Amino acid sequence: SIPKERQNLQLNPGYLQIREDLFGRTDDRSVLKSFLNKGYKLNLSYSNLSLHGTSGGPLLDAMGQVIGINGGPENSPISQSQISFGYGTPSSSIVGLATEVGIKKELFVSTDTPNIKDSEINSLWEHPLFAIKNPSANANVDELFQYANQLWRVRKFSETVDVLEQILKLDKDSYQAHYVLGLILSNEDDRQYEKALDAFDKAISINPYHFQSWKSKSAVLHNLKRYTEALLASDQAINENNEDMSLYVLRSSILLQLKRYPEALEAINQAINIEGLDFNYFIRTYIRYLSKDYAAALADSNQFITLQPDNASAYIVRGQIRIQLKDNKAALADFNQAIKLRPNDVDAYTSRGHLYLNIKDNKAALADYNQAIKLQPDNADAYTSRGELYKRLKDNKAALADYNHAIKLQPENALLYFLRGTYYDAVKDNKAALADFSQAIRLKPNNFADAYYWRGNIYKNLKDEKAALTDYNQAIKLEPDNAFAYHWRGKFHHDFKNYPAALADLSQAIKLEPNNANAYRQRGDVLYQLNNYQEALADFNQAIKLQADNAENYILRGIVRKELNKYQEAREDYNQAIKLQPNNGNAYYWRGEILYLLNKYQEALADSNQALKILPPNDIRPLVLRGNVRVKLNKYQEALADYNQAIKIQPDDGDSYYWRGNVLVKLKKEQNALADYKKAIELQPNDVSNYIRRATVLYQLNKYQEALADYSQVITLQPNSDNYVSRGIVYKDLKDYQAALADFNQAIKLQQNNANAYYWRGNAYYWLRDYQAALADYNQAIKLQPNDANSYYSRSVVRYFLIDYQAALTDLDQAIKLQHNDFSNYYWRGFVRNGLKDYQSALADCNQAIKLQPNDALGYYCRGVVYQKQGDDNAALSEYTQALAKDKTFAAANAKIGYIKYERGDIAGAIQEWQKAVQLDSDLTGPQLALAVVLHSRGEQQKALNMAQATLRVDKYLADVEVLKQTLWGTKLIAEGEKLLAHPNIQALRVKK
Known part of the structure; x- marks a missing residue:
């Protein structure tokens, strides 16, 4: 020009x-x-x-x-x-x-x-x-500046520095010379950043109001990654000139590096308010992209394209945003437009290749990666992208070749080692993966959080838990907002059953990455382990919302629904999982579990067989499930074979011993079952199910002390209401009624709506002859569980002893309605009708009891009582003899025979029967009081009085003549008894009617 x-x-x-x-x-x-x-x-x-x-x-x-x-x-x-x-x-x-x-x-x-x-x-x-013409030897400062100005424009930077130093010799306080010297030293060729900083500092010390010096100092500090210092310098520049748009752009870029996205957004907004340049919109697009505000990022990218409609890079950026918004069709259109505008743009091809990879169009992805490599054979990113594709296609040889070539092109690129490390992890070459992640960390020790948490995963695979946790912690220290670092540390804690720590980490991961389906799935499993089923269900719902085509999400939700007793919904989840992944053995296994609970045993059997075909041979779960199903189908020997096989495969699996113990009980091999429960307890000392099951068998074998020890351990491990009820029942059979009562009280304290606890406490009060308290508890049990036949039955017994026959009859009618094949109900209704003098109906009930249980003494005893009440003592004696033939330990029959003998004058025979009755059952108070009456009639008053007092302390109701009549004392025995009961000490023990 x-x-x-x-x-x-x-x-x-x-x-x-x-x-x-x-x-x-x-x-x-x-x-x-x-x-x-x-x-x-x-x-x-x-x-x-x-x-x-x-x-x-x-x-x-x-x-x-x-x-x-x-x-x-x-x-x-x-x-x-x-x-x-x-x-x-x-x-x-x-x-x-x-x-x-x-x-x-x-x-x-x-x-x-x-x-x-x-x-x-x-x-x-x-x-x-x-x-460029050299200046004269005596050139002044202005002439030297002009000369320096020409030199730097043709990249003669070292000569420019010499001239500037010459200027400073002439004028050491020239802040302009120091400032320009800093610019030249920090140029893209020399990058002498420390010397440049020194020059800017000298310029600032001379003129602290020169905002350009502060600005350039900030830029150099930014290049040195000293972002905090860079921010301070940029703020000082803005303080001197708050109308310079470029200062806000610089400040925004620094805050971006510090990951202070809200502040970065505020800074770029200020820049846009000054000048709405396309590049400012591009920066704001990037900030919003990193902040995951994809809708706003899209709006900015649209504005950027409006200003630069022919800018291929703008379309590439918008395509990436649209991928995040799940608008793959529009993203593809953007990448196509970028390629149309710039047919040789490698980034456009690799970006489109990534999209094809995401939508599983592997052929198109490969074509794009090949084209990128053809255009730029030394582009390492293109090789790693193609390597990722080959990894997905299981072409391990080709994948490794691409990773290796990329590293050959850029041997100092930490990311390439990291990506090859992920490949080695995928092919389970932990040693090679460890080497690559370690190399990536060596190259970028303070700025590669992803490499640390991936290496943590490898250390975990190698059983070096301490090193793994150290790496996870370091990843989070480097990037406190890295959601994946928290996710993997959370999974680490989950796998080692540190569920509270896992919950905290996974919650943080979700906070940072709200759309991470994997984090929701993992946290849902943690909440499941912590028995927080509703919260777990919410997480699995969210995982499915984000990732509806993942079979694992449905399987896990089904497991939670199973725990919530939502069996049909769980079954639907497993059906969906199988629909999505027909060869998922876990889905068949869990569906089999649900079908088992739904009593659909043939379908459950089919699913367990299918799971066995798909799952690895060392997975014993379907074997155990099939064993359980076969038990329900009464195929005990086949079930036993399944449990035996499971134990053979995994001899340290406690559950298999537990289930085998159960089927051995079915096969009447209780001692073998106890051995299995013992083994299960050795393997799983904190599993209450093993103790409960062993205690149950010991109880059935009348080994009450051993059963008591097991239930005490159960309560130590799991002090809930039902377990206190179980131990209370054992105390009852040990005749330690006060201890039983204490356990039932604790059970009710822990769960005030536990009908079973009220029922058993009512029984305890009954054994202690506190009939009113027993009646109150049975009332509460029926209120909580109105269809429980046992509560009606027990309340009828108490009402019988309270001589409230009509109410007792009503209860027994209801019990029979609910449980018409239980002979005990007919037995007691016979007693009640006997009390109501409805002898024919009473005999009919006794006969029904005998019909239902012909080998049980109770029915015959019942019939004997009715005959005795009618005065037919011979018939009664015949029935009592029949009862004793069925059960020679049936002490109540001996007591009744004694009453008849006493009335017939066979006092010695009566005493013999009563003594035998008391010897067989020390709880029988009727014959004990009868023996006291005999002693009193013989003049052994003190001995008789002591025995009577001891008996009435146990059963005060016997001091009532009406109760004695109910017990079938004859007139002679009652007459003698009234003499004893008239004693003042005995009167004090009587209860109100």
């Missing part, structure tokens, strides 16, 4: 800079404003000296082609010298503008890359046209 001050055409050499540097380097708002003018876009930035009068001059490349038109310089003079970059409009914009206004298009824009070597370009700097 022809400068204003000269008459001749002049060529000024220079170099193009990265266009986006414009926004970090310019301080001239007028230049930026003109950038937005729709007809005049300044898309070129270059070092060429742009003197006054040169606007409109052509910009030529090394081949002499016109690449644009000069617009002008940034207004940033130093000591009379214009040191700034020039800005111009590219040829494409000029041609496009001409087309818009209807001018015939005679020119075209070539997209071919000039065929010229770097050595040829470098030689141009020495051409006489670009020769």
